Amino acid sequence: MVGTNAQQQFPGELSHAETQTTDIARKRGGWITFPFITVGVMGLTLASMGLVSNLIVYLIQDFNVKSVDAAQISNIVNGCNSLFPIAGAIVADSLFGCFSVITFSSIVSLLGMILLTLMATLRSLRPSEGETPSRLQLGVLYSALMLASIGLGGTRFTIATMGADQFPKAKDQGVFFNWYFFTLYIANIISFTAIVYVQDSIGWGLGFGLCVGTNAVGLAIFLAGKRYYHRVKPKGSPFISLARVLVATIRKWKLVWVSSETQSNQSSYYHAKTEVSKLPSSAPSQSFRFLNRAALKTEGDIRPDGLIAKPWRVCTVEQVEDLKTLLRLFPLWSSGIFISVPIGIQMSLTVLQALTMDRHIGPHFQIPAGSFLVFTFVSTAIAIYIADRFLPSMWRRLTGCSLTPLQGIGIGHVLNIMGMAGFALVESRRLHVVQSHHLEDQTGSTVVPMSALWLAVPLAIVGDGEAFHFPGQVSLFYQEFPVPLRNTATAMVSLLLATGFYMSTAVIDLVRRVTSWLPNNINQGRMNNVFWMLVVIGVANFGYYLVCAKLYKYQNVGSDSENQEVQDED
Structure with a gap:
């Protein structure tokens, strides 16, 4: 009788657990994540811009760096701050996902800000007035700047991508991006006014200390929303498929070029759909037609089940056309x-x-x-x-x-x-x-x-x-x-x-x-x-x-x- 009651109760308890699991899954993503991500963006941006906005003045006043040299260092730091986000986006898409990259990068950024605060506070970590900074002092300075840049690189665009991933509808994604950029501008304005004023008028130690605080608060609020985030598993970098097109083109470079009539016959090309692209296949275009070699099927390229046997020897038409599109856009990008x-x-x-x-x-x-x-x-x-x-x-x-x-x-x-x-x-x-x-x-x-x-x-x-x-x-x-x-x-x-x-x-x-x-x-x-x-x-x-x-x-x-x-x- 006891066993029967237990059996009667167990299905009910299991159903309740399943209901809780379903409710949690239903809560993941959506606007409930918005405050956590937005405050995270605000805190991390305040910290990074609090460094960049007044870096030239800090180098001139506290590190005795000549004015134009300070401008050059600032340009290099700004270049790193713009270059590292690309690496962060690739790593997030290919390997670890957005959440892990953002968390790691925020911690790295926090370490850089702490190091900068110590430099501004401890007399031994910066040169005396009129003296040239020592190698140790320059080493600590460049290490702090590098840590801050790496941290910014892993968060700037990755957190925007993660925010958009919380919304399945394009309309909601557009609204999120509007608020994301609005938050960036507000953070920039605060950094270039309030934090710069503190650094100039009160002290560099307190100014960089504020950057440490905003970074820590932004990271804490971002992590507090962990249970609500919808996470997209990394699917591998699409740049690998572009590299395959180049390699396959080179490997088939000596193939006898077929006539245009043969080129128009789609059976000569591999049209299987890729995992990431679900668009219908089409005939290869005639622009940059030397790349069409990569999609030409030769003996041994395709397995009996229709899948690719040698991925670095043959590519789909879609992959070839993707590379052509980038080549067409390159002149406009370069301008x-x-x-x-x-x-x-x-x-x-x-x-x-x-x-x-x-x-x-x-x-x-x-x-x-x-x-x-x-x-x-x-x-x-x-x-x-x-x-x-x-x-x-x-x-x-x-x-x-x-x-x-x-x-x-x-x-x-x-x-x-x-x-x-x-x-x-x-x-x-x-x-x-x-x-x-x-x-x-x-x-x-x-x-x-x-x-x-x-x-x-x-x-x-x-x-x-x-x-x-x-x-x-x-x-x-x-x-x-x-x-x-x-x-x-x-x-x-x-x-x-x-x-x-x-x-x-x-x-x-x-x-x-x-x-x-x-x-x-x-x-x-x-x-x-x-x-x-x-x-x-x-x-x-x-x-x-x-x-x-x-x-x-x-x-x-x-x-x-x-x-x-x-x-x-x-």
Whole structure:
């Protein structure tokens, strides 16, 4: 009887356990994860931007690094901060998943911030006034910067991908991305104002200590939502399939090229669908047709069951076409490099300009030099709102058609050129004031009697340009990239920024070697010529962009309704 009762109770208890398991599974993902992820983004961004925003000033004031050298170090750090997210995204997609990469990277970032705080607090870890830093001190500094950059690399885009993974519907994903970028801008503004003010006015130890605190809080809140997250298992990197296309093409390079009639016969090519791409197969295109060799079937390539026997000798038509799409987009992508280069140079040189100008607002308040870049962030945020709300309808009324991503990027090119010209004019005015007051022989830290608020105008113009060309590039890459690579489409912009920052370092170094425009005392230099040089580069690059845009043919843009239906089905 007891056994019977136990048997009668056991199914009920099992059903209750199954119900609890089902409820937990149902709770995973969705908007319940939003506060955990958003606060995590806020905390981690505050920490990383609290370092980057005022790094030049810290190197000059506390490490006795010469001004232009400090700008070069800052460019390298910014380049790493833009390059490492690509590695983080690849590792997350291929091996460990987003959650593990974000957690590990946040801990690494926290260690870097702690090390920076110790450097700012302990006298032995930084040089005395007027002394050159020792190898040990430089080693600790570079280690801290590297840890912080690695930590940022594993979180910046990976946490955005994880946030989007919580929502099955494209509409909800779009809303999340809007709030994600809004959170980034708010964190940047706070970092470039409040944290920079603490670092300049109270102390570097407390300033970096705030970065430690925001990093720790962001990590703790992110981990607190662990039970609610929907996790996507890594499926392997799609870049491996692209590498297979190249290897298979090389291995079959000596095959006798078949006629176009034979090429049109799809039976000559391998059309099996890949695991990541469920789109229907199609005949290989004639552009870059030498790559079609990779999909040609030869003896021994295919097993009797229709699967690939030698994955590094034959590929699907879809994989070949994916690589061709990337090759078609590469010229347009490369034109963005010479937008990023002027921005990288301008970001570092603007801080040097602000350090020598009157930054007072009223008799008692002085704007920190590192905070001037906030004018760009505010301008970008406002311009994005205006462009999203009003520009599409206005553009449609004026032209009769919708604003395309390529047109938006082109507007960004023009505004960027105008911004560089504005910086050149402001610097010409600053040097005129230097000469009229005979300040050429004074130190580079001598305050020139000219308001630094003049820099706000070109900074705002550059911010308006960023509101067009960077979102335009993200939109273009996301819509035009092959479906298996759409998760890494936005990382292409990060690669663009990284390339731009590294090249800006090389350009500044070249200018210093062949000209006298950038001495350590910028009052004795001709920084305005540097900005005019960037204007010339920008105009030439804009011409190159127009050619690339004219030759490019959209693959997916223009069928928004169809794309939306596909996304909703997914």
